[in-house]
Amino acid sequence: xxICENCSVGRSMSTIKDKVAMGLLLTDELVIDSHCHMGYxxxxxxxxxxAAGMVAAMDRLxxxxxxxxxxxxxxxxxxxxxxxxxxxxxxxPGRIYGYATVNPNYPEEMVSEIERCISEGMVGIKLHPEMHxxxxxxxxxxxxxxxxxxxxxxxxxxxxxxxxxxxKSFEKLAEEYLDAIIIxxxxxxxxxxxxxxxxxxxxCPNIYPEITGSTIVYGTLxxxxxxxxxxxxxxxxxxxxxxxxxxxxxxxxxxxxxxxxRLILGLNAARLFRI
Numbered sequence: 001x002x003i004c005e006n007c008s009v010g011r012s013m014s015t016i017k018d019k020v021a022m023g024l025l026l027t028d029e030l031v032i033d034s035h036c037h038m039g040y041x042x043x044x045x046x047x048x049x050x051a052a053g054m055v056a057a058m059d060r061l062x063x064x065x066x067x068x069x070x071x072x073x074x075x076x077x078x079x080x081x082x083x084x085x086x087x088x089x090x091x092x093p094g095r096i097y098g099y100a101t102v103n104p105n106y107p108e109e110m111v112s113e114i115e116r117c118i119s120e121g122m123v124g125i126k127l128h129p130e131m132h133x134x135x136x137x138x139x140x141x142x143x144x145x146x147x148x149x150x151x152x153x154x155x156x157x158x159x160x161x162x163x164x165x166x167x168k169s170f171e172k173l174a175e176e177y178l179d180a181i182i183i184x185x186x187x188x189x190x191x192x193x194x195x196x197x198x199x200x201x202x203x204c205p206n207i208y209p210e211i212t213g214s215t216i217v218y219g220t221l222x223x224x225x226x227x228x229x230x231x232x233x234x235x236x237x238x239x240x241x242x243x244x245x246x247x248x249x250x251x252x253x254x255x256x257x258x259x260x261x262r263l264i265l266g267l268n269a270a271r272l273f274r275i
Contacts, residue, residue: 016261020252025062030266032275033058033066033244035156035185035212035236038085041071049240051088055095057239061248064266065095066239067123067273069156073101074128082117089121097275099126099156104140105133111143123273124154124183129164136165137173149177154272156183156210160193167196174204181272183234184209187224194220198227208272211264212236216246221254221264230260234268 019026038054040046048056049071058066068088073081078101085098100117102110102125114125125148129136136157148155159165167188174182187197187209194217197209209224211233224233235251237244251261269275 016252016258016265020249025060026248026265027062029062029262030270031061031063031248032235032266032269032273033063033237033239034183034234034269034273035210036066036068036239037071037074037241038068038088039071039081041075041241044241046240051091051096054088054240055092057244058095061244063237063244063248065097065275066237067097067099067156067269069099069101069126071241073103073126074131078103078106079113082113082122085122086117086120097273098122099124101126101128102141102144103132104129104138104144107140107143111147114144114147118151118153123275124148124156124181127155127157127165130158130160134164135169137169145173145177145180148180150179152179152181154181154183156185159184159186159188159197161188161190161196167193167200170207171200171203174200174207178206180206182207183272185236186210186212187220189213190215191217191220194224198224201228201232208232208234208268210234210236211250212238212242212247214238214242216250221250222256225254225256225260225264230256230263231268233264234272235265 039049070081070084088096089098100114100122125144134140184197187194201207237247251264
């Protein structure tokens with residue numbers, strides 16, 4: 001977009017909010033999406049859900065890189081899904097990074113699969129207790145937690161306020177696995193989940209709420225920043241499962257400083273994933 005030299009809004013535009021309001025890409029900011037998927041999902045319209053489609057969507061928003069787990073991995077075939085992410089990483093180096101997704105119903109294969117994926121460049125581990133029907137603190141997940149703890153790796157899990165992945169379970173895991181970087185995917189969903197995520201983060205410095213959600217509750221991000229600090233919050237979109245644009249807007253229009261927005265949008269992820 002070309003902005004007239006005599007246009008006052010063009011001259012005064014200096015904040016992330018201004019740029020997004022004008023429809024400009026955040027190309028001069030580091031934006032890293034820490035919670036992505038890939039591929040199709042039953043009963044959802046996921047157009048262009050392949051790697052090329054995701055990168056095209058990222059280009060339209062100024063997202064530099066993403067960390068992804070394939071839908072097949074949290075569904076019927078973790079190895080096939082991981083292979084698809086590794087291929088995407090090779091096809092789009094520096095744009096797509098991967099989570100080694102594990103299925104706790106095959107615990108004997110867990111460590112070898114993580115080692116395979118990490119050795120080929122993946123940067124974290126992904127769990128989805130609800131889809132795999134195993135509680136996040138079940139013994140079947142222990143090899144993944146131990147691996148992340150021994151190597152100081154990020155480990156992202158789907159979370160909620162109840163069910164198989166309640167925030168309270170992550171508090172206990174964080175106290176046991178002090179060197180694992182525990183990312184609370186979706187921050188428990190909604191206001192109650194955010195409150196529980198904040199309290200868990202206060203107790204456990206290795207817990208990081210991640211803000212992806214299909215619903216956005218006004219003031220939640222500001223509350224996280226106020227209570228935990230912007231250096232503890234991660235940006236994510238669930239692309240291509242969800243539209244990434246509202247998630248960008250959620251951060252851009254939050255009532256926090258640009259310095260805090262930059263931490264959330266990408267600097268925190270760059271540090272934790274060593275990107």
